Amino acid sequence: MSSRLLLATRNAKKLEELRRILLRAGLGEIEVLGLADVEEFPEAPETGATFEENALAKAHDAAKATGLPSVADDSGLGVDALNGMPGVLSARWAGAHGDDRANLELVLAQLTDVPDERRGAAFVCAAAFVDPDVEEVVVRGEWRGRIIREPRGTHGFGYDPIFxxxxxxxxxxxxxxxEKDSVSHRGRALRALLPRLREFSSRSTGP
Incomplete structure (x- = not known):
């Protein structure tokens, strides 16, 4: 029997990432749905001051609207020389939400005069799991690195080409x-949810 779990996103790459992580963890019986697979519902804007607040709010909204146990994440880039920004504003740093190229180019422009040794940064991800009948939990994953001066690479999305x-x-x-799943901020956060997802799967499938 399959256990249905909603990942509150329309990002196909995030859906595939969670499916790969569950499969490697022996939880392939969990069927991961995205927002495109359920009836549309109003999605509240991300107004939290922290990644954790945003992730938990998104998971609550999804679980309440669909009745399905739901996972949501909020993630972004914190640049040391920018005092931890863009942070929770990462997806709309240049103004328009989700304009990856504009966001990336703005960060590079803001770091033009910052020497290489001071270009430290971290990707941060908070992931929340809300089961309407049982529990909620929120976890955090971080991935340290540095910001380079020119984008490289075609995998991933967001700020990946400069990190x-x-x-x-x-x-x-x-x-x-x-490779990315095993070390990334999102991979770390989603793996931190695995004990709760195992419990959920056990409850759903039963003996």
């Missing part, structure tokens, strides 16, 4: 999906 993880010479956008 080189610690211990790497390749950008996040030059890592293949399996």
């Amino acid at each position: 080189v993880p610690d211990g790497e010479e390749r950008t996040s956008a030059e890592l293949d999906p399996a």
Whole structure:
């Protein structure tokens, strides 16, 4: 029997990432749905001051609207030289929500005069799991690295082409999906949810 879980996103790459993580964890019986797979419902704007607040609010909205156990994440880039910004504003740093290229170019422009040794940064992801009948939990994953001066790579999305993880010479956008899953902020946060997702799967399938 399949357990249905809603990932509150329309991002196909995020859906595939969670499916890969569950499969490797032996939880392939969990069927991951996205927002495109359920009846449309009003989505509240992301107004939280933290990644955790936004992730939990999105998961609550999804669970309440659909009745399905729901996972939601909120993630972004914190740049040391920008005092941790763009942070929760990462997706709309240049103004229009989701304009990856404009966001990336604005960060590069803001760091033009910052020397290489002061270009540290971290990707941060908060992931929340809300089961309408049982519980809620929110976890956090971080991925340290540095910002380079020119984009490289075609994998990933967002700020991936300008972020080189610690211990790497390749950008996040030059890592293949399996490599990225094992080390990324989102991969770390989603794996931190696995104990709760195992419990959910056990409850759903029963003995």
